[in-house]
Amino acid sequence: MIEIKNLHKSYPMGKESLHVLKGLNLKIEEGEFVSIMGSSGSGKSTLLNIVGLLDVHDEGDYILNGELIENLNEKKAAVLRNKFLGFVFQSFNLINYKTALENVSLPLYYAGVGRKERQETAMEYLEKVGLGAWANHLPSELSGGQKQRVAIARALVTQPKVILADEPTGALDSTTTDSVMDLLKEINNEGMTVFVITHEEEVAEQSKRIVRLKDGVIISDEKVNQKVKA
Ligand code: ADP
Numbered sequence: 001m002i003e004i005k006n007l008h009k010s011y012p013m014g015k016e017s018l019h020v021l022k023g024l025n026l027k028i029e030e031g032e033f034v035s036i037m038g039s040s041g042s043g044k045s046t047l048l049n050i051v052g053l054l055d056v057h058d059e060g061d062y063i064l065n066g067e068l069i070e071n072l073n074e075k076k077a078a079v080l081r082n083k084f085l086g087f088v089f090q091s092f093n094l095i096n097y098k099t100a101l102e103n104v105s106l107p108l109y110y111a112g113v114g115r116k117e118r119q120e121t122a123m124e125y126l127e128k129v130g131l132g133a134w135a136n137h138l139p140s141e142l143s144g145g146q147k148q149r150v151a152i153a154r155a156l157v158t159q160p161k162v163i164l165a166d167e168p169t170g171a172l173d174s175t176t177t178d179s180v181m182d183l184l185k186e187i188n189n190e191g192m193t194v195f196v197i198t199h200e201e202e203v204a205e206q207s208k209r210i211v212r213l214k215d216g217v218i219i220s221d222e223k224v225n226q227k228v229k230a
């Protein structure tokens, strides 16, 4: 699904440059649930932004769903994102003046889906995340966990191949964190590839594979021992 080979990324810093990703190799198969762990500044978001086609790498290869990503322009990136990728962010990124239902149906609007089908499909996904009864509420009327569920419904509504989540539980307390991770697990169990960034060990342990990033290199890549919760 996702393959990166010898990936490098630097940011310009005046006359110097900051070398953030230093030759990463990573392969994620369809249906995996992978988390990237690393302390703040280790390059996690940089990696996710490249994988999410929100930024471009300097060197190496990125292959998404069998297609080598090159000569990316904004239009091509948008087409690929809409087709393959769903995003979930720490700060939810919901539109405050739109209801939960409207937020979830927005990607369908951009995809050119008609009004009735938009409403029905968005409602289906809101119900899937347990928020059918909250369809007509504004984000300000929802808890943090509920907002993140709306964001997950919005990420799922266009039926992407991969969900990319950058610190999805970073703004949530531990109980709500568990419920959001349970939802991501459920989605993964249904076959979705899930790629989560986190700096919290407890969150990473909910996934099936942990890749550790330190100073721009992968220092370990291991399967998680699936513990049964007491
Ligand atoms: P993480 O998500 O692991 O905290 P980031 O990928 O956000 O790390 O950042 C890695 C390093 O790159 C940090 O030192 C950060 O300051 C720097 N950085 C991130 N984005 C930019 C940017 N757009 N321009 C310049 N430096 C950046």
Ligand code: MG
Pocket: 044, 045, 046
């Ligand atoms: Mg980050």
